[in-house]
Amino acid sequence: MAAGALIQGRYRLQELIGRGGMGEVWRAVDESLGRKVAVKCLKPVSTSADAGFARVLQERFRREARVAAALQHRGVTVVHDFGEHDGVLYLVMELLDGRNLLQVLQDTQGNPLPVPDVMDIAEQVAAALAYTHAQGIVHRDLKPANIMRLSDGSVKICDFGIARLGHDIGFTSRLTGTGVAMGTPHYMSPEQIGADEEIDHRSDLYSLGCVLYEITTGAPPFDLGDAWAVLVGHRDTVPEPPSTHRAGLPDELNRLILDLLAKAPDDRPQNAADVAGRLKAMRAAPFPTSVPAPAPDAGLPFWARDSALRAGGRRTTAPRAA
Template sequence: MAAVLDRLRRHRILAALPLLEATSVIAPKSADADSFVEALYERGWITSYQRQALMRRDQLLSLSHYQLLERLGSGGVSHVYKVRDTRTNRLAALKVLHEDAQTNPETLARFEREITVATHLVHPNIVQAIDADIAAGKVAYLAMEFLPGIDLSHVLIQATRVALQPACVYIAQAALGLQHAHENGLIHRDIKPANLLVTVPDSPTAPTAAEVAQSSDGKVLKILDLGLARTQRSSQSDVGMSVTGHGTLLGTPDYMAPEQGRDPRGVDIRADIYSLGCTFFHLLTGKVPFDGGNVMQKLFRHVSEPPPRVERYLPNVPKPLADLVAWMITKTPAERPPQPWIVAKRLQALGLIDSLPIPNLT
């Protein structure tokens, strides 16, 4: 019991009055520490994550000035938490490296690069970085704006596919975010539905999969996860090949450009355009271009097999739109759209999206 009370105080989980009641009223009536924690949870004073962390006694409750509220997701080297900044009382999303990753020089170097990339990008279609720390001897983290939303991979799981008009809007918004990254000399290298979040500005709740799939009205797409991003000038210092010596794939096979499968250090923005094209194909048809098979078989098919046309699965799709998708996922980088803004411009010219702030570049 004393240990739980100490953690509540040290991590500032409860405000002054609830803490006083917890200490003087609830704790004396509780049979043990777990029943005490359960009583706090039933009163709505702690979140489900905090309840579990207090009971297990080995999970993070806070990090620096961030109070952990909920685990939003986990990846190969990190967790992402919904947190509250105790200085401002604002919510944020906190990406924290796994404990074993903290001592991996390659992972730390990649995370440091992600922090550098994220803090230099300010665009309405890219999630905004707020704060970061990667100092030696500390838990490395990256704080980002918290946006109630749903990523397009979950939309596809629940709704199978996205209607034509909203799919075009989401892809155009992603293209504009990628254009900003490109203008800042950056390549994402892992564009896929899971890294494209759809949110409703100023809404406290996320849109449902059905809402996202049926309409883009009032919705904004944000590009997530810059963990594999690199500058276009850093190819010689990049870590690893498409599959590193540790077996780590740099990218996602279902959406990976042929040249990235061969050598991720040599790619440019056109690899992101290919990945965006594969994502576009998936949104429209409910299928990835090369379905089935293991990782190496998928990579081989991206390199060697002609991609299917959208019409194969969506017979009534406008031919100019199908042609655009085919242009984006052509095998040879030189034969794709040279910059992302061209994708958004083409969608606008086809009358498939309303006005967006699309630059007129050459």
């Protein structure tokens, strides 16, 4: 695809805004309705040797369209259209004005986000997960790159390409490959690593714990040298409390993140609505209206320390490993 291309006589591509191993995302205009949209295009596979893999990718892409189009929630990206043009599958979505959490973290150069921002993002993601889980859908690839924070502060979950439908487990297993772990290593639950057939919504809650750990401390819970070491960490190692990497972290937030990262699903919060409720209670706690000056600082409470960090550019945690 190229800038200026017209898809199905309707969607005019304007600017490439994202690219991955399997596709591209373009800023575009729906010329029929005169609105701005995002168009995600699946790259065609060029060799016949990859034909089987291409079929799997195409089915996942179709699945993403079907799953996302069925969801109607402010915390989930809206899908407008899906089809095929000149042999290329495309998905038309709302154009989001914001950045994903991976980009947000990159902009902070490894520094964690302010605690009130962490709580706000977490509560919105938990509410969106509560809705999707109520529809029988497990995302299975929740990570910073799949969570968008918009310019107005709202948060949306994206990319349901490997989602599992509760009534459709056999099909999903064939789609992802029996015995093959699907997901992103830094955010995969222990049961995902073993490609457990019993994966349910609590796997997404573990992934949420990984995301919150990272935006709270500046690094994921198991930031190790290679993918296998990361997977073994998820499976076998108890994570260090986030508070060991960030002084002044509220006890309730520290405890929630560790609860989400429990190895056994039964030891985690049992649903996203409960997680959202705990976060709402934390956010309801009063914050002072004025912030003390950041001078000799050791005794400052967490809310003042975050403000001092933003003003003075100092760190409370080590930068992400290269």
